[in-house]
Amino acid sequence: MSPSLVSPGRPAEPKIDRSLTLHLRGDWGGANLHRVCGWIAQELADRCGSRTRIATWNSRGYSDAVRAVGHGEVHVALTTPAAFAAAALDGRGVYRDESFPDLRALGVVPQRDRLVVALHKDLGITTFAELRQHRPMLRLATSVHDGVNHVGLAAHEVLTRSGVDVVGWGGELLEDERPFESLDHVKEGRANAIVHEAIMLPVWQEIGCDLNFLEVEDDVLAGLNDDFGWPAAVVDDHHFPGRAAFRTLDFSDFLVCARADLADDVAYAIAWVLGETRHIIEGQYRHLAPERSPITYPLDPVTIGKAPIPLHPGAARYYDALPTA
Known part of the structure; x- marks a missing residue:
């Protein structure tokens, strides 16, 4: 049996006599x-x-x-x-x-995790307002939007409520199940945008210098919280190379x-x-x-x-x- 951490004043250690x-x-x-x-x-x-x-x-x-x-x-x-x-x-x-x-x-x-929206710096876009104005052709990596995968679900809600139509603007969605494939799409140049989580993974530091991370707008975050109970959170200063703190969807x-x-x-x-x-x-x-x-x-x-x-x-x-x- 693993050593117990119980000390005086701690809750009683369980003992279930029956087999489960x-x-x-x-x-x-x-x-x-x-x-x-x-x-x-x-x-x-x-x-x-x-x-x-x-x-x-x-x-x-x-x-x-x-x-x-x-x-x-x-x-x-x-x-x-x-x-x-x-x-x-x-x-x-x-x-x-x-x-x-x-x-x-x-x-x-x-x-401690966050869902982040990032675009390649070559696009010259740093806000959702600029994204809506310029409507670039995006090759956006994210997870599948199938009603099960929470990343794909959240990405769809954030983009739709922010007035972003990747396919309607002539772009393409690169959809996978796990973050590793999505991050590889960016790292290897197949994608010029990404919406994803797992921000503690080292590969984010590798690709982060080439990306602009967009702050999700207040009305979008408020709507997600009101409708679904999804809270907002802050990405800390310099979590990504050179990026100041910004608000986005909590994914913790x-x-x-x-x-x-x-x-x-x-x-x-x-x-x-x-x-x-x-x-x-x-x-x-x-x-x-x-x-x-x-x-x-x-x-x-x-x-x-x-x-x-x-x-x-x-x-x-x-x-x-x-x-x-």
Whole structure:
């Protein structure tokens, strides 16, 4: 069993005598959501009956993960960005055909990320107003807009609400599932524009000097927040080479979600794992600076418990037991 971080005054370590069979849902298989699932599975199994089995299913980590939990296909799933799941509670946006009011949070794994819009400097465009005025022919790299991929969904909403019509202006959308392909399109000259996230990836520093990053306009950000609960955020000064701070769409955090009918002791145990064995996952990222890490460490149990959807009562029992400052 992994060493416990419990000390006097900390929430009680869980012990589930029965053996569990649980299904988790992560990402495509080789990224951060799967890694978090592996951490949860290891530490949870250590504290359950000896015949416990925990499987992690492949996923895309977007609305498909939320629906899988809502339909009872899996017990726990991770989705990102965390705030996008709130629309599932009352059936807004991509969930307008089916709401999931029983969706509950077990915790949030912090990842500071943003969705950014960038154009090659050769186009000479630095604002959305200039973009609308000049209507250049763009070869824009982003993710697929299929109602599942949150990057493609957000890119479509930001561009449409900003009055940008890539195809109508004679341009082309280069659509892929993951950020790596989109970034490669820019790096290798196939794209002269990009709308994407994962801004901590090193390749952004390689291509950033050739790009102008556009601030998303206030009315667009306000509309996205009003309609879907998608918050705005700031990209810090010089996160990208030579670029001052600017506002755009927040794309932060991994939401660990379940349904309200997940057993209370299991929900408590998973929340406890997130908060009290955080050194396990932090150790996998400490070779990276926190601002360049896919998980923004050091993790703080209080912050982990701040979710955009209601906490599962079992998980809330753990966060409520945390010592106050």
